[in-house]
Amino acid sequence: MxxxxxxxxxxxxxxxxxxxxxxxxxxxxxxxxxxxxxxxxxxxxxxxxxxxxxxxxxxxxxxxxxxxxxxxxxxxxxxxxxxxxxxxxxxxxxxxxxxxxxxxxxxxxxxxxxxxxxxxxxxxxxxxxxxxxxxxxxxxxxxxxxxxxxxxxxxxxAGITVWEPLRAHNIGPGTRVGIAGIGGLGHLAVKFAHALGAEVTVFTTSDSKVSEAGALGADRAVVSTDQDSMDAQTGAFDLIIDCIPVAHDLAPYLKCLALDGTLCSVGFLGSQTVDTMNLLVGRKSLSSSGSxxxxxxxxxxxxxxxxxxxxxxxxxxxxxxxxxxxxxxxxxxxxxxxxxxxxxx
Structure with missing residues (x-):
């Protein structure tokens, strides 16, 4: 031994x-x-x-x-x-x-x-x-x-947890990626998506993190508590990686997906309720990944x-x-x- x-x-x-x-x-x-x-x-x-x-x-x-x-x-x-x-x-x-x-x-x-x-x-x-x-x-x-x-x-x-969905969804130039939550997972998701050539938007509840998002490589940041700003993102993303670590409403993020877009939840892995109608309009997908x-x-x-x-x-x-x-x-x-x-x- x-x-x-x-x-x-x-x-x-x-x-x-x-x-x-x-x-x-x-x-x-x-x-x-x-x-x-x-x-x-x-x-x-x-x-x-x-x-x-x-x-x-x-x-x-x-x-x-x-x-x-x-x-x-x-x-x-x-x-x-x-x-x-x-x-x-x-x-x-x-x-x-x-x-x-x-x-x-x-x-x-x-x-x-x-x-x-x-x-x-x-x-x-x-x-x-x-x-x-x-x-x-x-x-x-x-x-x-x-x-x-x-x-x-x-x-x-944290890195590999967000890398896998980016690669599985063929993220690269011409794709539009949203990252919800900037923490241990989210800050790396922003860096990866930017380096892969995607157009990157961060969703955050904090005004103070808007400038942080830009420093990490995001093209823009959206304050998710601002309803007008969220409405403006309707249908705007091919993939959203949800790094929020607590239970929350998925509907606002599903609304932001484009046709055949995917919301990948990696931050909170507990039980959450999803209205199927939020998936039906636009043939959207909800997925998850780990490690x-x-x-x-x-x-x-x-x-x-x-x-x-x-x-x-x-x-x-x-x-x-x-x-x-x-x-x-x-x-x-x-x-x-x-x-x-x-x-x-």
């Missing part, structure tokens, strides 16, 4: 405490990664505050680092490679989704980076708020070395390297993880916290 140090919460709402634990010895298809940075996601916040969850919990599922050891059968990576890993570390590899490179939709449910179940020995997976992670090579990705590693980490969750599979994840990282795209982050030492969670819960972040794990090494 391999010794590691990390952080975990012993109960819901409890502060994260350092702990020493063991990672598995490498299997033939494993890669050991020394973790340099790990993003702080709303999913992590939910995991440590949800009283119905399983505890202890050791979070962290969007991270970057350097390969320190590889298994005997690994051919795609060598010691010293700069790599990135997201929130999926294994899948069945046999179903139709896995065969299509969409392991994020694995019929047997993918193995998550923490709180999942190892498909070989049945042990619980332990997250990347830690000094090291051991992961199957299929779920490790080459990281562009021209980019700030701390700012790459959130691409592995990403192998086929799109490396493509996204390569694209980011080529276009110098990273997340806007605030970096803090891993010892300040509780401060990051407190500020995240208060909405005090633009746009993603990232933990520097070097104080664990």
């Amino acid at each position: 391999r010794s590691a140090t990390g952080y975990r919460a012993l109960a819901a709402g409890a502060p994260l405490k350092p702990w020493n634990f063991e990672r598995r010895d490498l299997r033939a298809d494993d890669v050991a990664v020394e973790v340099s940075h790990c993003g702080v996601c709303h999913t992590d916040l939910h995991a440590i505050t949800d009283a119905s969850g399983a505890f202890p919990v050791a979070p962290g599922h969007e991270f970057v680092g350097t390969v320190t050891l590889v298994g005997d059968d690994v051919t795609e990576f060598v010691v010293g490679d700069a790599v990135a890993v997201g929130n999926i570390v294994d899948s069945c590899g046999r179903c139709d989704m896995c065969s299509a490179g969409q392991e994020n939709f694995c019929r047997e449910f993918p193995t998550l980076t923490y709180g999942g179940r190892d498909r070989v020995n049945g042990t619980a997976t332990i997250g990347a708020y830690s000094s090291e992670y051991v992961v199957r090579d299929r779920f490790v990705y080459h990281r562009p070395t021209n980019l700030d590693p701390a700012a790459v980490a959130p691409l592995m969750c 990403g599979g192998h086929r799109y994840t490396q493509e996204m990282l390569d694209f980011c390297g080529e276009h110098c795209i990273t997340a806007d982050v605030e970096v803090m030492p891993s010892a300040q993880v509780d401060v990051a969670f407190e500020r995240l819960e208060a909405g005090d972040v633009r746009y993603r916290f990232v933990l520097d794990m070097s104080d664990l090494h």
